[in-house]
Amino acid sequence: MLKIKDKEFIPFLTEEEIKRRVQDLGRQISKDYQGKNPLVLGVLNGVFMFFSDLMKETDISLEVSFVKVASYESTGSTGKVNDLIGLVEDIAGRHIIIIEDIVDTGLSMSHLLKLVSSKSPKSIAIVSLLLKPEALEQPIEVDYVGFEIPNKFVVGYGLDYDGEGRNLKEIYQLK
Numbered sequence: 001m002l003k004i005k006d007k008e009f010i011p012f013l014t015e016e017e018i019k020r021r022v023q024d025l026g027r028q029i030s031k032d033y034q035g036k037n038p039l040v041l042g043v044l045n046g047v048f049m050f051f052s053d054l055m056k057e058t059d060i061s062l063e064v065s066f067v068k069v070a071s072y073e074s075t076g077s078t079g080k081v082n083d084l085i086g087l088v089e090d091i092a093g094r095h096i097i098i099i100e101d102i103v104d105t106g107l108s109m110s111h112l113l114k115l116v117s118s119k120s121p122k123s124i125a126i127v128s129l130l131l132k133p134e135a136l137e138q139p140i141e142v143d144y145v146g147f148e149i150p151n152k153f154v155v156g157y158g159l160d161y162d163g164e165g166r167n168l169k170e171i172y173q174l175k
């Protein structure tokens with residue numbers, strides 16, 4: 001059991017389970033993007049740990065960049081997405097791979113997809129370590145999913161509860 005502030009969490013995904021799945025995803029992305037020199041776009045903050053581990057499991061030439069959006073306060077979506085660091089690269093004609101730690105309601109990703117697709121990329125793919133199919137409010141198709149999970153709040157491996165818990169090696173679920 002883990003306590004963060006006022007909430008209790010139970011173990012959900014181990015370090016080993018996450019590692020194995022990240023290796024699979026890295027292998028698959030390398031195979032699919034060989035010779036395409038994609039621009040891999042991480043969505044801060046939550047993605048930092050997954051992004052770094054995933055990139056180490058790829059063995060193709062690629063470029064990386066980041067955007068920063070925020071929509072969550074405490075354990076709930078605020079219903080609006082704020083751009084905190086925008087897209088600075090020229091992405092016209094590039095293969096774009098958007099990397100997220102979690103697609104929950106889909107609001108953040110739908111916002112990002114609009115932003116990215118308005119700049120004429122050659123292709124867009126979405127990678128998310130976690131997906132909550134039951135929570136989706138927008139019709140988002142995630143091309144590479146690490147784990148489909150139930151509609152419960154999770155923390156760890158980049159994901160926070162009220163700013164804390166991002167440095168945990170494992171993922172925990174709200175009790």
Ligand SMILES: O=P(O)(O)OC[C@H]1O[C@H](OP(=O)(O)OP(=O)(O)O)[C@H](O)[C@@H]1O
Nearest residue numbers: 044045046070071072104105106107108
């Ligand atoms: O599908 P949604 O319901 O939009 O939720 C997913 C988004 O929420 C989290 O970010 P958050 O806004 O908490 O910012 P953070 O990455 O800085 O924690 C997560 O990293 C996704 O970007």
Ligand code: HPA
Nearest residue numbers: 072104152153154159160
């Ligand atoms: O379940 C979650 N945990 C942490 N951050 C999140 N952002 C969207 N969903 C979640």
